[in-house]
Amino acid sequence: MTESDIGVRKALRGVAVSPGIVIGKARLVDRSKVKIFYQYLLGDDQLNREIERFEEAARTTEDQLNAIKNGMPEQLKGHSFILDSHLMILKDSMLHDATIQRISKEKINAEWALKKSLEEIRWAFNQVDDEYISNRVNDVENVVERILRNLSGDEQQSLSHINERVIIVAHELSPGDTSELNPSKVMGFITDAGGRTSHAAIIAQALQIPVVVGLESATKVVGEGDLLIVDGNSGEVIINPDDEVIIEYQEKHLRHEKYKSSIARVSHLPAITLDGHPIVIKANMEFLEEVTAAREHGSEGIGLYRTEFLYLKSKELPSEEELFQDYREVAEIIAPEPVTIRTLDLGADKFASRHEIDREANPALGLRAIRFCLKEPEIFKRQLRAILRASFYGRVQLMFPMISGLQELLDAKEIMGQVKDELNRENIEYDHSIKVGIMIEIPSAVTMAEILAQHVDFFSIGTNDLIQYALAIDRVNEHVAYMYQPFHPALIRMIRQVVNAARDAGISVSVCGEMAGDPFCVCILLSLGINELSMNARAIPIIKKIIRTISIEEARADFENVMRLSTAKEVQAHVSNRMKSLVPELAEKGYFEGWDYLLD
Ligand code: PEP
Ligand code: MG
Numbered sequence: 001m002t003e004s005d006i007g008v009r010k011a012l013r014g015v016a017v018s019p020g021i022v023i024g025k026a027r028l029v030d031r032s033k034v035k036i037f038y039q040y041l042l043g044d045d046q047l048n049r050e051i052e053r054f055e056e057a058a059r060t061t062e063d064q065l066n067a068i069k070n071g072m073p074e075q076l077k078g079h080s081f082i083l084d085s086h087l088m089i090l091k092d093s094m095l096h097d098a099t100i101q102r103i104s105k106e107k108i109n110a111e112w113a114l115k116k117s118l119e120e121i122r123w124a125f126n127q128v129d130d131e132y133i134s135n136r137v138n139d140v141e142n143v144v145e146r147i148l149r150n151l152s153g154d155e156q157q158s159l160s161h162i163n164e165r166v167i168i169v170a171h172e173l174s175p176g177d178t179s180e181l182n183p184s185k186v187m188g189f190i191t192d193a194g195g196r197t198s199h200a201a202i203i204a205q206a207l208q209i210p211v212v213v214g215l216e217s218a219t220k221v222v223g224e225g226d227l228l229i230v231d232g233n234s235g236e237v238i239i240n241p242d243d244e245v246i247i248e249y250q251e252k253h254l255r256h257e258k259y260k261s262s263i264a265r266v267s268h269l270p271a272i273t274l275d276g277h278p279i280v281i282k283a284n285m286e287f288l289e290e291v292t293a294a295r296e297h298g299s300e301g302i303g304l305y306r307t308e309f310l311y312l313k314s315k316e317l318p319s320e321e322e323l324f325q326d327y328r329e330v331a332e333i334i335a336p337e338p339v340t341i342r343t344l345d346l347g348a349d350k351f352a353s354r355h356e357i358d359r360e361a362n363p364a365l366g367l368r369a370i371r372f373c374l375k376e377p378e379i380f381k382r383q384l385r386a387i388l389r390a391s392f393y394g395r396v397q398l399m400f401p402m403i404s405g406l407q408e409l410l411d412a413k414e415i416m417g418q419v420k421d422e423l424n425r426e427n428i429e430y431d432h433s434i435k436v437g438i439m440i441e442i443p444s445a446v447t448m449a450e451i452l453a454q455h456v457d458f459f460s461i462g463t464n465d466l467i468q469y470a471l472a473i474d475r476v477n478e479h480v481a482y483m484y485q486p487f488h489p490a491l492i493r494m495i496r497q498v499v500n501a502a503r504d505a506g507i508s509v510s511v512c513g514e515m516a517g518d519p520f521c522v523c524i525l526l527s528l529g530i531n532e533l534s535m536n537a538r539a540i541p542i543i544k545k546i547i548r549t550i551s552i553e554e555a556r557a558d559f560e561n562v563m564r565l566s567t568a569k570e571v572q573a574h575v576s577n578r579m580k581s582l583v584p585e586l587a588e589k590g591y592f593e594g595w596d597y598l599l600d
Contacts, residue, residue, distance in 0.1 A: 038108065086176065266545055267541040277552040282294075342401050463514065510533060
C-alpha cells in the first residue's frame with residue numbers, strides 16, 4: 001500500500017480485487033475483534049457448564065452461517081461453497097474437539113481454549129509459506145471470531161441492514177459479512193486487510209461491486225462520511241477529491257460501464273456461425289480468481305488451466321491438499337461446464353527459480369513440462385492425485401503438456417494408472433471415466449498425431465509453443481519476435497494435419513494458444529476444421545461476435561485458396577482482407593491492437 005497527498009488529493013493504493021469505479025460516501029463499519037480473558041475453572045460442574053456453553057455457541061454459529069447461506073442473493077448462490085467451508089471448519093476436530101479437550105484438561109474457559117486451538121491451527125498453516133494457505137487461515141479466524149462473539153453474547157450488527165448508498169470501509173470483512181451485503185445499496189468496499197485470493201474478494205467479484213483490499217490504513221485515514229473514489233481496476237482510493245478529480249473519474253466510470261454493458265449485451269450469446277454451426281468457446285486461466293471472469297465473459301468452461309502459478313508463488317512445493325482445494329474450487333465454480341486442468345508446465349519462461357531446478361543453456365528445449373514431471377514422479381503424482389480427487393466435484397479433464405511422442409504419453413499414463421490404483425486402495429473417490437488429453441505443441445507430436453490420437457480423448461493445440469518449435473524462434477526473444485508468424489503456411493499445414501488425425505480417430509480437438517483469441521485468426525482456424533477455441537476471457541465476447549458473422553461453408557471453401565499461398569505475408573494479407581470485409585470495424589485499427597472497440 002502507498003499513501004500520498006497530491007494537493008488536496010489524498011490517495012491510498014491497495015490491491016484491486018473487483019473491477020469498476022464508484023464515487024460515494026464512506027461508511028465505517030466496526031468489525032473489531034472480541035476481547036478475550038483468561039479464566040481458571042474449578043470443579044467438574046463448572047467444566048461441564050463451560051463445555052455446554054461452547055457447544056451452544058458453536059450451534060448458534062452453525063445456525064447463523066446456515067441463515068446467511070440460505071439468504072444469499074441470487075448472484076451469490078454459486079459461491080455458497082465458501083460458507084460450506086466455514087461450516088466444515090466449525091466441525092473440524094482441530095477446532096471443535098481440541099477446544100473441548102482443552103477446556104476439560106487445562107481447566108480453562110471456552111474463549112481461552114478456543115484461542116489456543118486457533119493458535120495451534122495458525123502455527124500449522126504458518127509452516128507453509130504461501131498466500132493461498134494464509135488466506136485459508138483467515139477463514140478459520142472468521143469462524144473463531146463468530147463463535148467468540150456468540151460466547152460473549154455480543155451480537156455483531158449484520159451488514160444486511162445497511163440500506164443507504166455507501167462505500168463500506170472496514171479493517172476486514174469476512175466472507176459471511178460480504179455475503180450479507182446488499183449490492184443494490186452498498187456501492188463498494190475497501191479494507192485494511194485482505195489479499196487477492198481471499199474469499200471475500202471472490203464474493204465481491206460475484207456481486208460486481210468495486211473492491212480494493214490490503215490498504216493497511218484505510219480505517220485510520222478515512223473518516224465517516226468522507227467522499228471516496230474507489231477504483232477497483234487500479235487499486236486506487238481517493239479521499240475527498242476535488243471537482244477536477246471527480247470529473248476525471250466520472251469519465252473513467254462511464255468508459256468502464258460502457259465496456260461492461262457492451263460485454264453484457266453480447267457475451268452470453270452463443271457462438272453459432274451464420275450457417276448454424278456451434279463453436280465451443282472456453283477460457284484459459286492461471287489463477288482461481290479468474291473463474292468468475294471467465295463465466296461473465298461468456299465462456300463455456302475452462303479449456304486450459306495453467307497450473308504452474310501455484311508452484312511459482314512460494315518457496316515450498318504446494319501440498320496435495322492445497323492443490324486439491326484449488327482444483328476443486330475451480331471445478332465447483334465452473335460446473336456444470338468442464339475444466340481442463342493441465343499438469344505442471346514448469347521450465348522455459350515459467351522458470352521455477354525458487355525450486356531446485358538447474359538453470360539450463362536452452363530452457364525452452366530443456367527439462368520442461370512433462371519431461372520434468374517424468375523425472376520427478378513424486379511431484380507429478382502429488383499433482384495427479386489432487387486433480388483426480390477434484391474430478392469428483394465437477395467435470396474435470398486432465399491434459400499433459402509438451403508431449404513429443406508416444407513413449408512419453410505412455411509413461412505419463414502409466415504413472416496416472418499408479419495414482420488411480422493408490423486412490424482405489426484408499427477408497428478415495430474420483431471420476432473413473434475422467435477424460436485425458438494432450439497438448440499438441442511440438443512438431444514431432446504433429447507428425448505422430450495419428451498414433452497419439454489412439455491413446456487420448458482429446459487434443460489441444462498449443463500454438464504458442466508450436467510456432468516456437470516449428471519455426472525455431474524463441475518465443476521470449478525480442479530479436480526474433482518478428483518471425484513469430486501465426487500465418488506461416490507451415491503452421492497452417494500442421495494444424496490441418498492434427499485436425500485430420502483427430503477427426504479420423506473420432507476425438508475432439510481445440511486450439512488454446514493465443515491464436516484462438518486473435519480476431520484475425522478465427523476465420524482461418526474454422527476453415528481448418530477447428531470447432532473449439534480456448535482463450536483469454538477478455539477476448540471471448542469479440543471472438544463470439546466474429547463467429548456469428550462467419551459462414552463455415554464459406555470459410556471451408558476458402559481453405560483451398562489459403563493452401564495455394566506460400567508465404568506468411570500472403571496468408572496474412574488474404575486473411576486480413578477477408579476479416580475486414582466480414583467485420584468492417586477491424587479495418588479501423590491495426591493488427592494485434594486492442595479490440596474492445598469491436599463491441600461498441
Ligand atoms: C501454448 O503453448 O500455446 C499454450 C497454450 O501453452 P503455454 O502458453 O502455457 O505454453
Ligand atoms: Mg505451451
